[in-house]
Amino acid sequence: MSDEPALQEAAAALRDSARPVIFTGAGMSAESGIPTFRGGKDSLWSRWKPEELATPMAFQRDRTLVWGWYVYRMAQLATVQPHAGHWALAELQARWTALTVVTQNVDDLHERAGSSRVLHLHGELMKLRCSVCNRPFTGFDVPALETMEPGQRLEPPRCGHCDGFIRPGVVWFGESLPTKTWARAEAAIRGCDLLLVVGTSGQVEPAASLVGLARRGGARVILVDPDESAHAGQADLHLRGGAGAVLAGLRDAL
Ligand code: APR
Secondary structure, three states: OOOHHHHHHHHHHHHHOOOEEEEEOOHHHHOOOOOOOOOOOOOHHHHOOHHHHOOHHHHHHOHHHHHHHHHHHHHHHOOOOOOHHHHHHHHHHHHOOOOEEEEOOOOOHHHHOOOOOEEEOOEEEEEEEEOOOOOEOOOOOOOOHHHOOOOOOOOOOEOOOOOOEEEEEEOOOOOOOOHHHHHHHHHHHHOOOEEEEEOOOOOOOOOOHHHHHHHHOOOEEEEEOOOOOOOHHHOOEEEOOOHHHHHHHHHHHO
16 A cells, blocks of 8 residues: 555645546556456556557458457456445546546456546457448357366357458557547547556657647656656655555545
């Protein structure tokens, strides 16, 4: 848990903020049971190579491996719940009605805890679409996690319109971010006076550049992360602890 004076200082800064924005990464979902991408033996990229699973080339080369891996992650998401930190962030919306959550996460845990105005920079796992004509694909039944093995191969369904293979609605390496979502995230962060950065290593651009954008706009930057992150040097305050306890503590100290 982060030290109390730092938490009180962060709560005071948040209390004085007129336009806070929240920026989250995989560490925000870790305590719900969703593995992070980096750091730790269970992180996704320590077990699989992103170039084998999270690129358009990978899907063209081995669609059953890629689709099976994402279906496994969908099945995992169906078994987890938002944690105290998600609920605490959603409660902040009662105080700042225009509060925007800019997230790199493709899960729906912020929304399930009641946050609205959530901008998914890297897309959304459950928003399936055709890899050819881009039509949304609905009605996919996610198998129960206990019936699946990590790394299991599965044939993706086909689009009813053009017969193309269906893909997850996430942004793969080498693909551009959704332009409207990015523009809304940039506008929110340009206009914020405080950026609360939770659980992101700051390794992936252009998302990571948003913290510098906030600083250049004069915003205070508060980092919530138990470990170091590339953003530590840009933070006015670093609350060293897990998102659940720190965000609930922050809400209680407001
Ligand atoms: N609470 C808060 N932060 C945590 C917690 C926790 N309980 N556990 C881990 N963290 C921190 C780690 O210290 C690390 O700084 O969360 C961060 C997770 O970093 P990454 O796994 O790199 O996740 P992220 O920064 O979101 O990755 C960005 O990379 O592979 C792509 O598309 C993927 O959106 C992802 C992007």
